[in-house]
Amino acid sequence: MKAIVTGYSKGLGAAIAAELLGRGIPVLGLARGRAPDLAARFPDALQAVELDLADPAALTAFLAGGTLASWVQGSDMVLLVNNAGVVWPVGPLAEQDPAAAVQAVTVNVAAPLALAAAAVRASNGAERRILHVSSGAGRSAYPGWSVYCATKAALDRHAEAVALDGDASVRCCSLAPGVIDTGMQAEIRATPESRFPMKERFVQLKAQGGLNSPEACACALVDYLLAPRFGSKPVDDLRNA
Template sequence: MEHIIITGASKGLGAAMRDAFLEEGSTVHALARTEIAEDDQLYTYQVDVSNVDALIQTFETIFTNIEEQNCTSITLVNNAGIVSPVGTADENDPHEIAKSITVNISAPMIATREFLKQSESFSAERTVLNISSGAGRKPTEGWSAYCTGKAGLDMFTKTAALEQNDTEQPARFLSVAPGIVDTSMQTTIRETSKASFKHVDTFRAYKEKGDLVDPDVTAKAMLRLLEDPDATNGKMLDIRNYL
Protein backbone atom coordinates (compact mmCIF):
# COMPACT_ATOMS: atom_id res chain seq x y z
CA MET A 1 0.00 0.00 0.00
CA GLU A 2 1.30 3.44 -0.98
CA HIS A 3 0.67 6.23 1.53
CA ILE A 4 0.78 9.93 0.63
CA ILE A 5 0.73 12.74 3.19
CA ILE A 6 -0.13 16.18 1.73
CA THR A 7 -0.26 19.53 3.54
CA GLY A 8 -2.51 22.28 2.21
CA ALA A 9 -4.72 19.65 0.62
CA SER A 10 -8.11 21.38 0.63
CA LYS A 11 -7.75 23.57 -2.48
CA GLY A 12 -5.59 24.44 -5.46
CA LEU A 13 -2.63 22.24 -6.27
CA GLY A 14 -2.91 20.41 -2.94
CA ALA A 15 -6.47 19.30 -3.67
CA ALA A 16 -5.53 18.34 -7.22
CA MET A 17 -2.63 16.19 -5.98
CA ARG A 18 -4.88 14.64 -3.35
CA ASP A 19 -7.35 13.55 -6.04
CA ALA A 20 -4.64 12.42 -8.47
CA PHE A 21 -3.04 10.14 -5.89
CA LEU A 22 -6.42 8.72 -4.92
CA GLU A 23 -7.14 7.94 -8.58
CA GLU A 24 -3.83 6.04 -8.66
CA GLY A 25 -5.02 3.89 -5.75
CA SER A 26 -2.85 5.42 -3.03
CA THR A 27 -4.03 5.98 0.52
CA VAL A 28 -3.95 9.74 1.09
CA HIS A 29 -3.60 11.64 4.34
CA ALA A 30 -4.81 15.18 3.67
CA LEU A 31 -3.94 18.05 6.01
CA ALA A 32 -5.68 21.43 5.77
CA ARG A 33 -7.01 24.28 7.88
CA THR A 34 -10.51 23.70 6.50
CA GLU A 35 -12.49 20.50 6.87
CA ILE A 36 -12.30 17.89 4.10
CA ALA A 37 -14.82 15.06 3.91
CA GLU A 38 -13.23 11.63 4.36
CA ASP A 39 -13.75 8.93 1.76
CA ASP A 40 -12.39 5.50 0.87
CA GLN A 41 -8.60 5.58 1.17
CA LEU A 42 -8.72 9.23 2.28
CA TYR A 43 -7.89 10.28 5.82
CA THR A 44 -8.32 13.96 6.66
CA TYR A 45 -6.82 16.08 9.42
CA GLN A 46 -7.94 19.62 10.15
CA VAL A 47 -4.85 21.52 11.32
CA ASP A 48 -3.11 24.86 10.90
CA VAL A 49 0.50 23.97 10.02
CA SER A 50 1.71 27.14 11.74
CA ASN A 51 0.61 25.64 15.08
CA VAL A 52 3.67 23.59 16.06
CA ASP A 53 2.07 21.46 18.76
CA ALA A 54 -0.99 20.72 16.63
CA LEU A 55 1.19 19.77 13.68
CA ILE A 56 3.25 17.35 15.78
CA GLN A 57 0.11 15.79 17.22
CA THR A 58 -1.36 15.40 13.74
CA PHE A 59 1.64 13.40 12.54
CA GLU A 60 1.38 11.15 15.56
CA THR A 61 -2.25 10.53 14.61
CA ILE A 62 -1.42 9.96 10.95
CA PHE A 63 0.95 7.14 11.78
CA THR A 64 -1.66 5.36 13.89
CA ASN A 65 -3.55 4.99 10.60
CA ILE A 66 -0.62 3.39 8.76
CA GLU A 67 0.19 -0.30 9.11
CA GLU A 68 3.96 -0.53 8.79
CA GLN A 69 3.98 -4.12 7.55
CA ASN A 70 1.56 -3.28 4.69
CA CYS A 71 3.24 -0.05 3.64
CA THR A 72 5.25 -0.33 0.42
CA SER A 73 6.06 3.36 0.06
CA ILE A 74 5.32 6.55 1.93
CA THR A 75 5.64 10.12 0.67
CA LEU A 76 5.34 13.47 2.40
CA VAL A 77 4.36 16.37 0.12
CA ASN A 78 5.04 19.70 1.83
CA ASN A 79 2.65 21.77 -0.24
CA ALA A 80 1.10 24.33 2.14
CA GLY A 81 2.38 27.83 1.47
CA ILE A 82 1.45 31.52 1.41
CA VAL A 83 2.62 34.38 -0.80
CA SER A 84 1.81 37.20 1.64
CA PRO A 85 3.07 39.66 2.65
CA VAL A 86 3.50 41.24 -0.75
CA GLY A 87 5.36 44.53 -0.57
CA THR A 88 8.77 46.03 -0.10
CA ALA A 89 10.89 44.92 2.85
CA ASP A 90 10.40 48.27 4.62
CA GLU A 91 6.59 48.16 4.46
CA ASN A 92 5.76 44.52 5.21
CA ASP A 93 3.85 43.87 8.42
CA PRO A 94 6.12 42.17 11.01
CA HIS A 95 3.45 39.63 12.00
CA GLU A 96 2.84 38.70 8.35
CA ILE A 97 6.59 38.25 7.85
CA ALA A 98 6.71 35.88 10.83
CA LYS A 99 3.71 33.89 9.57
CA SER A 100 5.21 33.65 6.08
CA ILE A 101 8.43 32.13 7.36
CA THR A 102 6.52 29.81 9.69
CA VAL A 103 4.23 28.42 6.98
CA ASN A 104 6.74 28.35 4.11
CA ILE A 105 9.82 26.95 5.86
CA SER A 106 9.38 26.18 9.57
CA ALA A 107 6.26 24.03 9.09
CA PRO A 108 7.80 21.87 6.31
CA MET A 109 10.90 21.35 8.45
CA ILE A 110 8.80 20.29 11.45
CA ALA A 111 6.54 18.08 9.33
CA THR A 112 9.59 16.43 7.82
CA ARG A 113 11.13 15.84 11.22
CA GLU A 114 7.97 14.10 12.42
CA PHE A 115 7.69 12.12 9.18
CA LEU A 116 11.26 10.84 9.48
CA LYS A 117 10.98 9.99 13.17
CA GLN A 118 7.61 8.24 12.85
CA SER A 119 8.76 6.20 9.83
CA GLU A 120 12.36 5.48 10.85
CA SER A 121 11.67 1.77 11.36
CA PHE A 122 9.87 1.40 8.02
CA SER A 123 11.45 -0.71 5.30
CA ALA A 124 9.22 1.04 2.75
CA GLU A 125 10.61 3.57 0.29
CA ARG A 126 10.34 7.05 1.81
CA THR A 127 10.22 10.36 -0.08
CA VAL A 128 9.87 13.99 0.97
CA LEU A 129 8.68 16.20 -1.89
CA ASN A 130 8.92 19.91 -1.10
CA ILE A 131 6.82 22.24 -3.24
CA SER A 132 9.16 25.15 -3.78
CA SER A 133 8.95 27.99 -6.32
CA GLY A 134 10.93 29.71 -9.00
CA ALA A 135 10.80 32.62 -6.54
CA GLY A 136 13.16 30.67 -4.30
CA ARG A 137 15.71 30.54 -7.11
CA LYS A 138 15.37 34.08 -8.45
CA PRO A 139 14.80 37.24 -6.35
CA THR A 140 11.61 39.15 -7.17
CA GLU A 141 10.88 42.64 -5.87
CA GLY A 142 7.92 42.69 -3.50
CA TRP A 143 8.34 39.05 -2.52
CA SER A 144 11.20 39.27 -0.03
CA ALA A 145 9.43 37.03 2.50
CA TYR A 146 8.14 34.53 -0.06
CA CYS A 147 11.44 34.29 -1.95
CA THR A 148 13.34 33.86 1.32
CA GLY A 149 11.03 31.10 2.55
CA LYS A 150 11.20 29.14 -0.70
CA ALA A 151 14.97 29.57 -0.98
CA GLY A 152 15.20 28.24 2.55
CA LEU A 153 13.04 25.27 1.61
CA ASP A 154 15.39 24.46 -1.26
CA MET A 155 18.42 24.63 1.04
CA PHE A 156 16.66 22.50 3.63
CA THR A 157 16.00 19.90 0.91
CA LYS A 158 19.66 19.83 -0.12
CA THR A 159 20.93 19.65 3.46
CA ALA A 160 18.50 16.96 4.59
CA ALA A 161 19.36 14.94 1.47
CA LEU A 162 23.03 15.00 2.41
CA GLU A 163 22.21 13.83 5.92
CA GLN A 164 20.32 10.85 4.54
CA ASN A 165 23.54 9.53 2.99
CA ASP A 166 24.65 8.53 6.48
CA THR A 167 21.50 6.60 7.40
CA GLU A 168 20.76 2.89 7.07
CA GLN A 169 17.47 3.44 5.23
CA PRO A 170 17.77 6.82 3.52
CA ALA A 171 14.73 8.82 2.52
CA ARG A 172 14.74 10.63 -0.82
CA PHE A 173 14.45 14.43 -0.70
CA LEU A 174 13.22 16.41 -3.71
CA SER A 175 12.30 20.04 -4.29
CA VAL A 176 10.16 21.10 -7.25
CA ALA A 177 9.11 24.45 -8.67
CA PRO A 178 5.48 23.86 -9.74
CA GLY A 179 5.30 26.60 -12.36
CA ILE A 180 2.47 29.09 -12.79
CA VAL A 181 -0.63 27.19 -11.65
CA ASP A 182 -4.17 28.57 -11.77
CA THR A 183 -4.84 28.69 -8.02
CA SER A 184 -6.10 31.14 -5.41
CA MET A 185 -2.50 32.23 -4.83
CA GLN A 186 -2.46 33.62 -8.36
CA THR A 187 -5.69 35.46 -7.59
CA THR A 188 -4.06 37.03 -4.54
CA ILE A 189 -1.08 38.13 -6.63
CA ARG A 190 -3.29 39.71 -9.32
CA GLU A 191 -5.18 41.70 -6.69
CA THR A 192 -1.97 43.28 -5.34
CA SER A 193 -1.33 46.95 -6.06
CA LYS A 194 1.45 47.88 -8.44
CA ALA A 195 2.99 50.02 -5.69
CA SER A 196 3.52 46.89 -3.59
CA PHE A 197 4.38 44.49 -6.42
CA LYS A 198 5.88 46.00 -9.56
CA HIS A 199 5.41 42.80 -11.58
CA VAL A 200 1.65 42.55 -11.01
CA ASP A 201 0.80 43.36 -14.66
CA THR A 202 2.86 40.37 -15.78
CA PHE A 203 0.81 38.06 -13.56
CA ARG A 204 -2.47 39.63 -14.70
CA ALA A 205 -1.38 38.97 -18.27
CA TYR A 206 -0.77 35.27 -17.48
CA LYS A 207 -4.47 34.95 -16.67
CA GLU A 208 -5.68 37.05 -19.59
CA LYS A 209 -3.56 35.11 -22.11
CA GLY A 210 -4.48 31.69 -20.68
CA ASP A 211 -0.91 30.92 -19.67
CA LEU A 212 -1.82 29.51 -16.24
CA VAL A 213 -1.65 25.72 -15.94
CA ASP A 214 -4.64 23.78 -14.63
CA PRO A 215 -3.89 22.29 -11.17
CA ASP A 216 -5.03 18.85 -12.33
CA VAL A 217 -2.46 18.89 -15.13
CA THR A 218 0.31 19.87 -12.71
CA ALA A 219 -0.81 17.22 -10.22
CA LYS A 220 -0.52 14.46 -12.83
CA ALA A 221 2.97 15.75 -13.65
CA MET A 222 3.88 15.42 -9.97
CA LEU A 223 3.07 11.71 -10.15
CA ARG A 224 5.36 11.35 -13.15
CA LEU A 225 8.10 13.22 -11.33
CA LEU A 226 7.97 10.86 -8.36
CA GLU A 227 8.32 7.87 -10.69
CA ASP A 228 11.28 9.38 -12.57
CA PRO A 229 14.49 7.38 -11.89
CA ASP A 230 16.49 10.55 -12.52
CA ALA A 231 14.70 12.34 -9.66
CA THR A 232 17.39 11.32 -7.21
CA ASN A 233 18.06 12.43 -3.66
CA GLY A 234 18.67 16.17 -3.31
CA LYS A 235 17.50 17.15 -6.79
CA MET A 236 16.08 20.63 -7.52
CA LEU A 237 13.38 20.03 -10.13
CA ASP A 238 11.11 22.00 -12.45
CA ILE A 239 7.65 20.58 -13.10
CA ARG A 240 7.67 21.93 -16.66
CA ASN A 241 9.98 19.05 -17.54
CA TYR A 242 7.14 16.64 -16.71
CA LEU A 243 4.14 18.37 -18.30
Protein backbone atom coordinates in the same frame (compact mmCIF):
# COMPACT_ATOMS: atom_id res chain seq x y z
CA MET B 1 2.28 2.96 -0.15
CA LYS B 2 0.71 5.89 1.67
CA ALA B 3 0.87 9.66 1.20
CA ILE B 4 0.63 12.79 3.33
CA VAL B 5 -0.43 16.01 1.60
CA THR B 6 -0.52 19.43 3.24
CA GLY B 7 -2.95 22.08 2.03
CA TYR B 8 -4.99 19.29 0.45
CA SER B 9 -8.39 21.01 0.64
CA LYS B 10 -8.07 23.41 -2.30
CA GLY B 11 -6.01 24.46 -5.30
CA LEU B 12 -2.97 22.42 -6.25
CA GLY B 13 -3.10 20.48 -2.99
CA ALA B 14 -6.61 19.23 -3.73
CA ALA B 15 -5.55 18.24 -7.23
CA ILE B 16 -2.50 16.37 -5.91
CA ALA B 17 -4.58 14.54 -3.31
CA ALA B 18 -7.16 13.60 -5.94
CA GLU B 19 -4.45 12.36 -8.31
CA LEU B 20 -2.88 10.17 -5.63
CA LEU B 21 -6.24 8.83 -4.47
CA GLY B 22 -7.24 8.13 -8.07
CA ARG B 23 -4.14 5.98 -8.41
CA GLY B 24 -5.11 3.95 -5.36
CA ILE B 25 -2.73 5.64 -2.92
CA PRO B 26 -4.35 6.48 0.46
CA VAL B 27 -3.87 10.09 1.58
CA LEU B 28 -3.62 11.73 4.98
CA GLY B 29 -4.72 15.30 4.25
CA LEU B 30 -3.66 18.17 6.49
CA ALA B 31 -5.35 21.56 6.08
CA ARG B 32 -7.27 24.26 7.91
CA GLY B 33 -10.46 23.25 6.11
CA ARG B 34 -12.09 20.14 4.78
CA ALA B 35 -12.56 18.79 1.25
CA PRO B 36 -16.06 17.27 1.25
CA ASP B 37 -15.96 16.41 -2.45
CA LEU B 38 -12.77 14.40 -2.03
CA ALA B 39 -14.12 12.75 1.11
CA ALA B 40 -17.26 11.72 -0.75
CA ARG B 41 -15.31 10.31 -3.70
CA PHE B 42 -12.74 8.45 -1.59
CA PRO B 43 -14.39 7.73 1.78
CA ASP B 44 -12.13 4.79 2.61
CA ALA B 45 -8.83 6.18 1.34
CA LEU B 46 -8.78 9.77 2.61
CA GLN B 47 -8.10 10.59 6.24
CA ALA B 48 -8.53 14.30 6.90
CA VAL B 49 -7.08 16.29 9.78
CA GLU B 50 -8.00 19.92 10.39
CA LEU B 51 -4.70 21.58 11.21
CA ASP B 52 -3.62 25.21 10.94
CA LEU B 53 0.02 24.97 9.89
CA ALA B 54 0.46 28.66 10.75
CA ASP B 55 -0.14 27.84 14.43
CA PRO B 56 3.11 26.53 15.96
CA ALA B 57 1.31 25.18 19.03
CA ALA B 58 -1.20 23.25 16.92
CA LEU B 59 1.55 21.89 14.69
CA THR B 60 3.63 20.82 17.70
CA ALA B 61 0.63 19.12 19.28
CA PHE B 62 -0.13 17.24 16.07
CA LEU B 63 3.47 16.06 15.74
CA ALA B 64 3.46 14.92 19.37
CA GLY B 65 0.32 12.86 18.81
CA GLY B 66 0.10 9.45 17.21
CA THR B 67 -1.84 10.25 14.03
CA LEU B 68 1.11 10.44 11.66
CA ALA B 69 2.90 7.41 13.10
CA SER B 70 -0.29 5.37 12.96
CA TRP B 71 -0.88 6.42 9.36
CA VAL B 72 2.53 5.34 8.03
CA GLN B 73 2.81 2.16 10.12
CA GLY B 74 3.44 -0.90 7.97
CA SER B 75 3.80 1.02 4.71
CA ASP B 76 6.72 0.10 2.46
CA MET B 77 6.80 3.60 0.93
CA VAL B 78 5.78 6.91 2.46
CA LEU B 79 5.18 9.98 0.31
CA LEU B 80 5.13 13.44 1.86
CA VAL B 81 4.00 16.35 -0.32
CA ASN B 82 4.61 19.66 1.44
CA ASN B 83 2.25 21.73 -0.68
CA ALA B 84 0.76 24.26 1.77
CA GLY B 85 2.18 27.75 1.42
CA VAL B 86 1.38 31.45 1.54
CA VAL B 87 2.66 34.35 -0.53
CA TRP B 88 1.96 37.05 2.07
CA PRO B 89 3.27 39.42 3.33
CA VAL B 90 3.85 41.21 0.01
CA GLY B 91 5.58 44.57 -0.31
CA PRO B 92 8.80 46.29 0.76
CA LEU B 93 9.98 45.80 4.33
CA ALA B 94 8.43 49.04 5.54
CA GLU B 95 4.98 47.77 4.53
CA GLN B 96 5.27 44.19 5.82
CA ASP B 97 3.33 43.07 8.89
CA PRO B 98 5.90 41.34 11.13
CA ALA B 99 3.26 38.94 12.46
CA ALA B 100 2.43 37.91 8.88
CA ALA B 101 6.12 37.22 8.29
CA VAL B 102 6.18 34.92 11.32
CA GLN B 103 3.12 33.07 10.03
CA ALA B 104 4.62 32.75 6.54
CA VAL B 105 7.85 31.27 7.86
CA THR B 106 5.86 28.83 10.01
CA VAL B 107 3.70 27.63 7.10
CA ASN B 108 6.33 27.76 4.35
CA VAL B 109 9.39 26.53 6.25
CA ALA B 110 8.86 25.28 9.80
CA ALA B 111 5.93 23.01 8.95
CA PRO B 112 7.54 21.30 5.92
CA LEU B 113 10.83 20.73 7.74
CA ALA B 114 9.13 19.43 10.89
CA LEU B 115 6.80 17.15 8.94
CA ALA B 116 9.71 15.78 6.93
CA ALA B 117 11.59 14.85 10.09
CA ALA B 118 8.48 13.41 11.73
CA ALA B 119 7.54 11.32 8.70
CA VAL B 120 11.05 9.85 8.43
CA ARG B 121 11.26 9.09 12.15
CA ALA B 122 7.85 7.40 12.10
CA SER B 123 8.51 5.20 9.08
CA ASN B 124 11.78 3.41 9.78
CA GLY B 125 12.28 0.59 7.31
CA ALA B 126 10.24 2.20 4.54
CA GLU B 127 11.34 4.16 1.51
CA ARG B 128 10.57 7.84 2.17
CA ARG B 129 9.98 10.37 -0.62
CA ILE B 130 9.61 14.02 0.37
CA LEU B 131 8.48 16.59 -2.18
CA HIS B 132 8.56 20.26 -1.24
CA VAL B 133 6.42 22.36 -3.58
CA SER B 134 8.88 25.18 -4.18
CA SER B 135 8.90 28.05 -6.68
CA GLY B 136 11.07 29.88 -9.14
CA ALA B 137 10.91 32.62 -6.51
CA GLY B 138 13.25 30.52 -4.41
CA ARG B 139 15.87 30.76 -7.13
CA SER B 140 15.41 34.38 -8.25
CA ALA B 141 14.67 37.46 -6.18
CA TYR B 142 11.51 39.47 -6.90
CA PRO B 143 10.65 42.92 -5.54
CA GLY B 144 7.92 42.75 -2.90
CA TRP B 145 8.41 39.03 -2.34
CA SER B 146 11.35 39.02 0.08
CA VAL B 147 9.59 36.69 2.54
CA TYR B 148 8.19 34.37 -0.13
CA CYS B 149 11.53 34.17 -1.97
CA ALA B 150 13.42 33.49 1.25
CA THR B 151 11.06 30.76 2.44
CA LYS B 152 11.07 28.94 -0.88
CA ALA B 153 14.87 29.17 -1.04
CA ALA B 154 14.94 27.55 2.40
CA LEU B 155 13.12 24.50 1.00
CA ASP B 156 15.67 24.24 -1.80
CA ARG B 157 18.59 24.26 0.64
CA HIS B 158 16.82 21.75 2.90
CA ALA B 159 16.43 19.26 0.06
CA GLU B 160 20.06 19.66 -0.94
CA ALA B 161 21.26 19.12 2.62
CA VAL B 162 19.04 16.04 3.07
CA ALA B 163 20.63 14.54 -0.05
CA LEU B 164 24.08 15.11 1.49
CA ASP B 165 23.02 13.14 4.58
CA GLY B 166 23.45 10.04 2.44
CA ASP B 167 20.45 8.00 3.65
CA ALA B 168 19.46 5.96 0.60
CA SER B 169 15.99 5.33 2.04
CA VAL B 170 15.19 9.06 2.12
CA ARG B 171 14.76 10.96 -1.14
CA CYS B 172 13.92 14.64 -1.07
CA CYS B 173 13.26 17.13 -3.85
CA SER B 174 12.27 20.79 -3.79
CA LEU B 175 10.28 21.08 -7.01
CA ALA B 176 9.07 24.25 -8.73
CA PRO B 177 5.77 23.31 -10.43
CA GLY B 178 5.38 26.29 -12.74
CA VAL B 179 2.66 28.96 -12.72
CA ILE B 180 -0.70 27.42 -11.86
CA ASP B 181 -4.23 28.82 -11.97
CA THR B 182 -4.98 28.74 -8.23
CA GLY B 183 -6.27 31.03 -5.52
CA MET B 184 -2.72 32.18 -4.83
CA GLN B 185 -2.48 33.48 -8.39
CA ALA B 186 -5.74 35.38 -7.87
CA GLU B 187 -4.22 36.95 -4.74
CA ILE B 188 -1.15 37.98 -6.72
CA ARG B 189 -3.25 39.64 -9.45
CA ALA B 190 -5.25 41.50 -6.81
CA THR B 191 -2.11 42.92 -5.18
CA PRO B 192 -1.49 46.63 -5.80
CA GLU B 193 1.40 47.20 -8.19
CA SER B 194 2.98 49.49 -5.60
CA ARG B 195 3.48 46.43 -3.39
CA PHE B 196 4.37 43.95 -6.15
CA PRO B 197 5.87 45.68 -9.22
CA MET B 198 5.80 42.44 -11.26
CA LYS B 199 2.03 42.08 -10.96
CA GLU B 200 1.39 42.82 -14.65
CA ARG B 201 3.39 39.77 -15.71
CA PHE B 202 0.93 37.51 -13.88
CA VAL B 203 -2.07 39.46 -15.14
CA GLN B 204 -0.89 38.87 -18.69
CA LEU B 205 -0.23 35.17 -18.05
CA LYS B 206 -3.84 34.77 -16.98
CA ALA B 207 -5.18 36.82 -19.90
CA GLN B 208 -3.12 34.87 -22.44
CA GLY B 209 -3.96 31.43 -21.06
CA GLY B 210 -0.44 30.91 -19.76
CA LEU B 211 -1.45 29.36 -16.44
CA ASN B 212 -1.38 25.60 -16.06
CA SER B 213 -4.44 23.91 -14.55
CA PRO B 214 -4.05 22.38 -11.07
CA GLU B 215 -5.17 19.01 -12.43
CA ALA B 216 -2.60 18.91 -15.25
CA CYS B 217 0.15 20.03 -12.91
CA ALA B 218 -0.86 17.46 -10.28
CA CYS B 219 -0.73 14.64 -12.82
CA ALA B 220 2.79 15.60 -13.90
CA LEU B 221 3.89 16.16 -10.30
CA VAL B 222 2.69 12.74 -9.13
CA ASP B 223 4.33 11.10 -12.15
CA TYR B 224 7.56 12.82 -11.09
CA LEU B 225 7.14 11.79 -7.44
CA LEU B 226 6.64 8.12 -8.33
CA ALA B 227 9.35 7.91 -11.00
CA PRO B 228 12.49 5.86 -10.29
CA ARG B 229 14.65 8.97 -10.74
CA PHE B 230 12.92 10.93 -7.95
CA GLY B 231 15.46 12.56 -5.66
CA SER B 232 18.35 12.38 -8.13
CA LYS B 233 18.06 16.17 -8.41
CA PRO B 234 17.33 17.70 -4.98
CA VAL B 235 16.25 20.98 -6.63
CA ASP B 236 14.31 20.76 -9.86
CA ASP B 237 11.68 22.41 -12.04
CA LEU B 238 8.70 20.38 -13.23
CA ARG B 239 8.66 22.27 -16.51
CA ASN B 240 12.15 20.98 -17.34
CA ALA B 241 11.78 17.47 -15.94
